Amino acid sequence: MPSTSILLAGCGKLGGALLDGWLASPNPPRMVVLDRHRNCDNENVTIIRSADSVPDDFAPDIIVLAVKPAVADDVITSLTQTLGQRLENAAFLSVMAGRTCASLSAAAQKAGQKCPTLRAMPNTPSTIGAGVSGLYAAPDCTETQTRLCHDLLSAVGDVVEVSEEKDLLGVTALAGSGPAYVFLLAELLEKAGQAHGLSAETARRLARGTIYGAGRMLNELPDDAETLRKAVTSPNGTTAAALSELMQEEAWPRAVDKAISAAVRRAEELAG
Numbered sequence: 480m481p482s483t484s485i486l487l488a489g490c491g492k493l494g495g496a497l498l499d500g501w502l503a504s505p506n507p508p509r510m511v512v513l514d515r516h517r518n519c520d521n522e523n524v525t526i527i528r529s530a531d532s533v534p535d536d537f538a539p540d541i542i543v544l545a546v547k548p549a550v551a552d553d554v555i556t557s558l559t560q561t562l563g564q565r566l567e568n569a570a571f572l573s574v575m576a577g578r579t580c581a582s583l584s585a586a587a588q589k590a591g592q593k594c595p596t597l598r599a600m601p602n603t604p605s606t607i608g609a610g611v612s613g614l615y616a617a618p619d620c621t622e623t624q625t626r627l628c629h630d631l632l633s634a635v636g637d638v639v640e641v642s643e644e645k646d647l648l649g650v651t652a653l654a655g656s657g658p659a660y661v662f663l664l665a666e667l668l669e670k671a672g673q674a675h676g677l678s679a680e681t682a683r684r685l686a687r688g689t690i691y692g693a694g695r696m697l698n699e700l701p702d703d704a705e706t707l708r709k710a711v712t713s714p715n716g717t718t719a720a721a722l723s724e725l726m727q728e729e730a731w732p733r734a735v736d737k738a739i740s741a742a743v744r745r746a747e748e749l750a751g
């Protein structure tokens with residue numbers, strides 16, 4: 480983690496996950512957190528409720544925008560007006576789905592300050608240091624700003640840099656939203672286990688343990704997912720019976736394709 484000053488605007492589900500991950504990292508940055516509700520009792524964190532309460536001696540290197548897109552312009556305007564020249568070397572790092580770098584930089588420019596923007600799409604496993612983020616830097620960002628943002632995201636998981644902003648649509652659909660698909664699978668496995676006579680507690684342990692173990696194998700072994708799947712699948716056995724349902728073209732292949740396409744479409748709509 481670099482020695483750097485971060486202003487985190489919005490500390491809800493995603494902003495909170497990032498904050499928790501950064502606080503658990505070896506050298507937490509100095510942070511001012513702007514949020515209407517969040518409290519935090521940590522020596523590295525100053526909580527403020529409105530932009531005009533940013534401490535006078537605080538000049539952020541990076542302003543992380545983790546509010547909902549609808550309030551982003553107000554937040555950028557009030558921060559830009561309060562910080563003025565203190566934003567001279569700063570960049571925005573937006574983690575919002577949809578909002579483009581150009582639209583966010585334009586909001587700052589309208590409030591009187593030029594400020595380059597990077598966009599990242601992290602996910603909530605960042606809260607335990609197991610996130611994966613896509614990162615895009617607009618052409619006017621400096622190498623230092625890009626490295627700072629890369630380091631910040633690396634402190635809470637893996638980082639994949641993309642060279643075109645439109646690639647964040649796929650990143651959002653796959654990884655930003657992705658944990659929800661896995662949690663849904665856990666819910667469905669638990670329900671199916673109970674339907675076949677397992678207690679709620681047993682079904683829960685089996686579903687969670689299976690997803691955890693499979694996730695670790697994907698992460699820690701060199702084999703690709705197909706090889707790992709085939710190793711579980713005995714000829715004419717139970718797995719083959721289950722997969723003959725799931726792998727029907729109109730089952731998981733189509734459902735996953737439709738789900739990712741719907742998420743990409745929604746990210747496009749949010750971008751306006």
Ligand SMILES: NC(=O)c1ccc[n+]([C@@H]2O[C@H](COP(=O)([O-])OP(=O)(O)OC[C@H]3O[C@@H](n4cnc5c(N)ncnc54)[C@H](O)[C@@H]3O)[C@@H](O)[C@H]2O)c1
Nearest residue numbers: 489490491492493494514515545546547548574575576655
């Ligand atoms: N939740 C996720 O898994 C996830 C993943 C990737 C990206 N995102 C993106 O992160 C952003 C936030 O999503 P979330 O799920 O954390 O939402 P959230 O509602 O949990 O958090 C938003 C936070 O913003 C605060 N807030 C609202 N108005 C404010 C203001 N004017 N000034 C300061 N703070 C204000 C709220 O108090 C809240 O804590 C969204 O744009 C979303 O696209 C979310």
